[in-house]
Ligand code: PBG
């Protein structure tokens with residue numbers, strides 16, 4: 001009988017380590033977020049997210065070609081309209097920027113999975129994810145029909161999956177009912193079930209031009225301190241008809257991913273959000289960290305925590321790094 005266990009036996013070479021590795025990243029794990037802006041001939045850099053751009057539809061192929069050739073199976077699409085109003089009409093306009101972009105992409109890249117983010121904050125003059133009354137309160141139930149109309153118009157434009165990110169109560173049930181009534185009973189709902197009111201979304205709000213004009217999102221997004229409540233949010237979304245779930249953000253919420261993985265047998269997606277991306281990019285630009293190793297380690301941690309797929313701005317670069325290895 002040996003006196004102690006020699007764990008190091010299985011770490012002697014890269015070949016041996018690779019042979020016993022429990023989790024491995026692949027390009028097929030990734031979902032790449034895409035920002036489409038109204039107008040023509042635009043490729044606008046997002047200053048807080050190096051490497052991320054807003055594209056107009058006539059130039060979006062430049063980016064989608066890269067996604068497809070990197071072997072990434074899916075994109076998450078966000079539209080930035082040229083006009084915002086108090087009813088978020090751009091969100092459910094049949095010829096809105098997002099709908100037209102989806103039509104274009106599905107026509108040109110039929111095998112790419114197009115996930116449409118369903119929310120109102122890019123389209124409302126207030127920058128909030130729901131309707132707002134004259135006291136500045138968010139009107140939950142009044143928002144549901146608009147989210148439903150948005151999801152339907154995305155499905156009609158050809159979206160393969162709709163992903164409500166608004167955090168209104170009852171949105172999944174409302175959207176499911178609306179999609180079914182409109183003949184889209186086979187369009188899956190990917191619910192942002194556990195979405196926390198996070199400071200990590202800062203850079204995204206530059207990219208999507210969706211920062212709230214007053215107040216914050218704390219009355220609808222979750223309190224970062226609450227893990228048990230996240231399980232209730234997920235259970236409810238699944239009861240209402242969600243087919244898949246998102247945990248968001250990822251890095252500071254890997255315990256939520258793990259717990260959800262143990263409890264719910266549905267596809268689980270971690271959203272590696274804009275602020276997480278910006279921190280790595282900033283530190284790497286300063287020469288303080290090894291960008292490639294840190295990025296792959298971070299994404300591997302999300303898989304280890306139980307994520308089946310990862311929404312990440314690192315997707316294209318990470319897919320290339322994985323090919324090099
Ligand atoms: C819109 C939405 C947000 C993100 C995805 N969809 C921002 C927010 O809720 O304020 C954040 C994504 C990121 O930070 O990368 N509801």
Ligand code: ZN
Nearest residue numbers: 119120121129
């Ligand atoms: Zn929103």
